[in-house]
Amino acid sequence: MSFLSLIGIEAGKIRRSKILLILAVATVILWIPSILNADMNFGMQAEGISPENNFLIQGFMGMAWFMFPASMVVSTVLLNMTERSNKGILKMLSLPVNTAELCLAKFVVLLALAAFQILMTVLMYFVSAGIVSQTQDYDFILQPLFVFKEAGLIFVSAIPMLAFFWLLSVCIQTPIFSIGLGLASIVPSVLMINTKIWFVYPMAYPFFVITAEYGKLASNLTTAQLEFIPWLPVAAFITIICLFISCLRFGQAERR
Amino acid sequence: MSFSLECKKVKRTGFTPAFLCGGFLAAIVPVLNMAVRSENYLGLHASSVQILMDANWQMMAMLNILLTVAGACLMYHTEYADNAIQRMCTLPLKESKLFFGKVTLMALMCIVILVIEGASIALCSYHWFGLSREVWVEVMKNFGYALLLMLPTAFGSLFIASACKNMWVSLGIGVVCVFTATMLPTKNFILSLFPFALPFQIFAGTAESIVRNFMIAAVVEIFIIGIAEVLFLKGRRLFE
Numbered sequence: 001m002s003f004l005s006l007i008g009i010e011a012g013k014i015r016r017s018k019i020l021l022i023l024a025v026a027t028v029i030l031w032i033p034s035i036l037n038a039d040m041n042f043g044m045q046a047e048g049i050s051p052e053n054n055f056l057i058q059g060f061m062g063m064a065w066f067m068f069p070a071s072m073v074v075s076t077v078l079l080n081m082t083e084r085s086n087k088g089i090l091k092m093l094s095l096p097v098n099t100a101e102l103c104l105a106k107f108v109v110l111l112a113l114a115a116f117q118i119l120m121t122v123l124m125y126f127v128s129a130g131i132v133s134q135t136q137d138y139d140f141i142l143q144p145l146f147v148f149k150e151a152g153l154i155f156v157s158a159i160p161m162l163a164f165f166w167l168l169s170v171c172i173q174t175p176i177f178s179i180g181l182g183l184a185s186i187v188p189s190v191l192m193i194n195t196k197i198w199f200v201y202p203m204a205y206p207f208f209v210i211t212a213e214y215g216k217l218a219s220n221l222t223t224a225q226l227e228f229i230p231w232l233p234v235a236a237f238i239t240i241i242c243l244f245i246s247c248l249r250f251g252q253a254e255r256r
Numbered sequence: 257m258s259f260s261l262e263c264k265k266v267k268r269t270g271f272t273p274a275f276l277c278g279g280f281l282a283a284i285v286p287v288l289n290m291a292v293r294s295e296n297y298l299g300l301h302a303s304s305v306q307i308l309m310d311a312n313w314q315m316m317a318m319l320n321i322l323l324t325v326a327g328a329c330l331m332y333h334t335e336y337a338d339n340a341i342q343r344m345c346t347l348p349l350k351e352s353k354l355f356f357g358k359v360t361l362m363a364l365m366c367i368v369i370l371v372i373e374g375a376s377i378a379l380c381s382y383h384w385f386g387l388s389r390e391v392w393v394e395v396m397k398n399f400g401y402a403l404l405l406m407l408p409t410a411f412g413s414l415f416i417a418s419a420c421k422n423m424w425v426s427l428g429i430g431v432v433c434v435f436t437a438t439m440l441p442t443k444n445f446i447l448s449l450f451p452f453a454l455p456f457q458i459f460a461g462t463a464e465s466i467v468r469n470f471m472i473a474a475v476v477e478i479f480i481i482g483i484a485e486v487l488f489l490k491g492r493r494l495f496e
Contacts, residue, residue, distance in 0.1 A: 022428035026435060033439050066438055070431040078424035085337060174270040176330040179427065183322040184281060187315055 258357030279369030283376035304385035306460035
C-alpha cells in the first residue's frame with residue numbers, strides 16, 4: 001500500500017469526527033474580541049506599529065500562544081482514540097503495513113489539521129478585517145501575500161511542537177497523562193520565550209516566532225529576534241527524535 | 257454509594273496522580289518565580305499573599321482549569337468507552353446521581369490541589385517575606401474563595417463531558433471554552449461570570465462587595481448547571 005493511500009485512509013477515519021468544526025469554531029472565537037475592540041488598534045503609538053499590522057499580529061499572537069497548541073493536543077487525542085476505541089489498532093497491525101508508515105501517515109494528518117486551522121484563522125482574519133474596515137472607516141486589510149507569510153511561519157515553526165505532542169500521545173497510554181502533559185506544557189511557553197534557551201522548548205516556537213515578527217513591525221519595540229543557528233539544528237533534532245521514537249513505539253502496547 | 261463507586265472507577269486511569277502532579281506543578285510556579293526574580297516583588301507595598309497571588313495566580317489558575325477540564329473528560333470517557341454507561345443506566349440509579357458522584361470526586365480533587373497550592377503560597381511568603389500569624393488566615397480565605405469559584409468550572413466541564421460521547425469532542429469544547437476565558441478581561445464583572453473565567457479571580461486586594469457578588473454568582477451558576485444537567489439527562493433519556 002502506498003504512503004499516499006495510507007494517508008487517505010487515515011483522513012477518512014476522522015471524517016465524521018466533527019474535529020474540523022471544533023477547530024473552526026475556535027478560530028471564529030479568536031477574532032471576536034479583536035472586532036469588538038478594534039478601536040484600540042489606533043492607540044499603539046508608543047509601540048510604533050500601524051493599526052492594520054497590530055490587528056493582524058494581536059490576533060495571531062492570541063492564536064499561537066494557547067488556541068493553536070491546545071487544539072493540536074485535542075487533535076492528537078482524536079487520532080489516537082479513533083484507533084484505540086473498539087480495538088481498531090489490532091486490525092491495522094494485522095495488515096501487511098509497516099507500523100512506522102502508519103504512524104507517519106497519522107502525523108501527516110495531524111499536520112493537515114494544523115494547516116487547516118491556520119488557514120481558517122487566515123480566512124477569518126480577512127472576514128474580520130473586512131468588518132472592522134467598515135466599522136472603523138479605515139483600511140485594515142493587509143496584502144494577502146504578507147498574511148500568508150506570517151501564517152506560514154507559524155505553521156513551519158509548529159512542526160517540532162506537533163512532533164512532540166504526537167510523541168506524547170503515542171508513548172503515554174493513559175489518556176489523562178498525555179492530555180494533561182500536553183496542555184500543561186503550553187502554559188510555561190509565555191515564560192520560556194523570554195529566556196535565552198527558548199529554542200530547547202518546542203511548545204514556545206510558534207509564539208516566539210510571532211512575537212519576533214511583532215518586534216519587527218513595531219518600530220519602538222525590541223523583542224528577541226530569530227537566530228537560526230542554535231534554533232534550526234535543535235528544532236530539527238527534536239522533530240526527528242520525537243518522530244523516530246513515536247514510530248518505534250507505535251502499536252507496541254498492543255503488540256505485546 | 258455513588259461516590260465510592262466513582263473513586264473505584266478512576267483507580268487505574270491515572271486520575272489521582274495526574275491531579276497530584278498538576279497540583280505540584282502549579283505549586284512550583286510561585287516558588288520558581290520568587291527564586292528567579294524576587295527583587296521585583298519584595299519592594300511592593302501590599303500584603304505578601306496579595307503580591308504572590310497577583311504575580312502567579314493567572315498561571316496557576318490556568319493550570320487548575322486545564323486539569324479540571326482534562327479530568328472531567330477522562331471521568332466520562334471511562335463511562336462511554338465500551339458502552340459502560342448503558343449498564344449504569346440499567347441500574348436502579350438515577351443517571352444524575354452519577355453526575356453528582358463525579359462532581360463530588362472532582363470537588364475533592366480541587367480541594368487537594370488548592371491545599372497544595374495554598375501551602376506553596378504560604379511557604380513562599382514565609383521564606384521571602386517573613387511569617388506573620390495573619391498569613392495562614394489570609395491564605396485560607398484566598399483559597400476558600402478560589403475553591404468556590406472553581407466549582408462552576410468543574411460543573412461546567414463535567415456537563416460538557418457528560419453531553420458528548422467522544423472524548424475529543426468534550427475536550428475540544430472544553431479547550432475552546434478555556435481559550436475564550438483567557439481572552440475575557442478579568443476586570444469586567446459581567447464577562448467574568450463565564451464559568452471557565454471565574455477561577456482567574458483573586459480574593460486578595462478585591463473590594464468586599466465585588467467578592468460577595470462573585471460568590472453569589474458562583475453559587476447561582478452551580479445551581480443552574482446542576483439543574484440544567486438533570487433536565488438534560490432526562491431529555492436525552494426520552495430520545496434514546
